[in-house]
Amino acid sequence: MPLSIASDPHIGPDAAVPDAAALALRAVHRAAAELRRGTPVLLRGGDQALVLAAAETVGAPGLAELASLVRGTPVLLLAPVRAAAVAPLPILRPVQEDAVALRLPPGLLDPALLRSLADPTADRLPEGTRAERVPAPPLAAAALALAKLGRLLPAVIAAPAREGLPRPDLLSVESADVLAYPAEAATTLRRVAEAAVPLEGAPDARILAFRAADGGIEHLAILIGKPEEVAARGGAPLARLHSECFTGDLLGSLRCDCGPQLRGAIRRMGEAGDGVLIYLAQEGRGIGLVNKLRAYRLQDGGLDTLDANRALGWGADERNFMVAATMLRQIGIERVRLLTNNPEKLASLAACGIGIEGREAHAFAPNGVNDGYLETKARRFGHLLA
Numbered sequence: 047m048p049l050s051i052a053s054d055p056h057i058g059p060d061a062a063v064p065d066a067a068a069l070a071l072r073a074v075h076r077a078a079a080e081l082r083r084g085t086p087v088l089l090r091g092g093d094q095a096l097v098l099a100a101a102e103t104v105g106a107p108g109l110a111e112l113a114s115l116v117r118g119t120p121v122l123l124l125a126p127v128r129a130a131a132v133a134p135l136p137i138l139r140p141v142q143e144d145a146v147a148l149r150l151p152p153g154l155l156d157p158a159l160l161r162s163l164a165d166p167t168a169d170r171l172p173e174g175t176r177a178e179r180v181p182a183p184p185l186a187a188a189a190l191a192l193a194k195l196g197r198l199l200p201a202v203i204a205a206p207a208r209e210g211l212p213r214p215d216l217l218s219v220e221s222a223d224v225l226a227y228p229a230e231a232a233t234t235l236r237r238v239a240e241a242a243v244p245l246e247g248a249p250d251a252r253i254l255a256f257r258a259a260d261g262g263i264e265h266l267a268i269l270i271g272k273p274e275e276v277a278a279r280g281g282a283p284l285a286r287l288h289s290e291c292f293t294g295d296l297l298g299s300l301r302c303d304c305g306p307q308l309r310g311a312i313r314r315m316g317e318a319g320d321g322v323l324i325y326l327a328q329e330g331r332g333i334g335l336v337n338k339l340r341a342y343r344l345q346d347g348g349l350d351t352l353d354a355n356r357a358l359g360w361g362a363d364e365r366n367f368m369v370a371a372t373m374l375r376q377i378g379i380e381r382v383r384l385l386t387n388n389p390e391k392l393a394s395l396a397a398c399g400i401g402i403e404g405r406e407a408h409a410f411a412p413n414g415v416n417d418g419y420l421e422t423k424a425r426r427f428g429h430l431l432a
């Protein structure tokens with residue numbers, strides 16, 4: 047039978063015209079993908095327009111394309127902590143701004159140098175490289191936020207767009223849409239697949255996959271027993287928000303406690319009979335696997351897990367727990383007993399409207415490698431040890 051769009055009850059008469067929110071998500075996701083492949087994009091806000099490319103991915107062709115699209119000399123936008131490392135201020139004063147702009151000496155705009163300025167784990171900066179601080183252009187904060195949405199280092203080369211843009215091949219995105227993207231994307235999460243997957247220690251398990259309209263990676267809910275029925279009876283099921291950790295969850299890395307926490311939560315829910323584990327595609331506390339590996343390099347050089355994130359230009363914890371709250375609500379769970387040691391997780395989930403009926407400690411003994419990491423989580427993130 048030929049496919050008939052009109053017969054699909056989910057596609058109404060206006061379906062050919064995506065609404066403004068869908069267009070905004072689409073534009074941001076496409077723009078982040080352009081940055082990932084080293085292509086310039088146009089960032090607009092009010093009467094301002096910046097052309098930018100990611101320092102980490104841009105090659106010589108991308109830089110030449112950028113130069114043809116802008117007026118003036120491009121500047122390098124960096125997160126303040128990274129800027130302080132490559133262009134220290136003469137006197138120490140508190141850094142207030144979201145982004146710092148650096149002007150590079152003429153003729154020094156080459157991809158390898160940009161990468162060295164952006165990435166504290168890349169090749170050392172050539173001796174005598176001088177970068178001068180200049181006022182950051184409008185939209186600089188949104189420019190860095192867009193790079194971060196692409197899981198790239200927050201480091202972009204940027205200049206005001208030349209008159210007459212946009213060009214048809216240049217992707218354009220609104221700065222307000224970039225800043226609103228994480229919360230907007232979370233509201234569009236929908237269930238797309240479900241199957242029983244018996245697990246060791248919890249044979250009565252199902253996996254539900256949730257996809258957002260942004261085109262991003264799916265988040266998963268692992269339901270053990272019938273937590274939605276516990277909720278329907280007025281109870282608060284055991285719940286765990288677990289952020290993806292490729293190294294710990296899959297490979298059994300000893301650097302962190304994620305593997306034992308993941309399997310321990312499943313075992314505990316299996317013993318209790320019911321529970322829900324939200325498995326968030328927010329690797330490395332939201333910075334992505336590539337940046338987490340960079341953070342590990344910095345930790346091997348003496349920084350702790352928090353300062354390593356900051357040295358890369360990221361915040362200490364970049365996760366968005368609105369995703370978890372939306373998924374829980376769609377499953378029918380409004381109140382939980384949360385397995386966690388992290389007070390920030392409790393506060394964030396509560397701020398997203400999920401009732402916290404109690405906290406269940408979820409600590410595992412150090413393994414001889416992750417001792418410093420656990421100690422840092424307690425001392426600097428305020429993790430509760432019992």
Ligand SMILES: Nc1nc2c(ncn2[C@@H]2O[C@H](COP(=O)(O)OP(=O)(O)OP(=O)(O)O)[C@@H](O)[C@H]2O)c(=O)[nH]1
Nearest residue numbers: 288289290291302328329330331341351386387388
């Ligand atoms: N950036 C960064 N991420 C890390 C590091 N070590 C582990 N992670 C990530 O941290 C996340 C694990 O955090 P969770 O276990 O969900 O949460 P938590 O903040 O430790 O709080 P708990 O609920 O008490 O476990 C995973 O995404 C890991 O990939 C690190 O050194 N740097």
Ligand SMILES: [Zn+2]
Nearest residue numbers: 291294302304
């Ligand atoms: Zn881990």
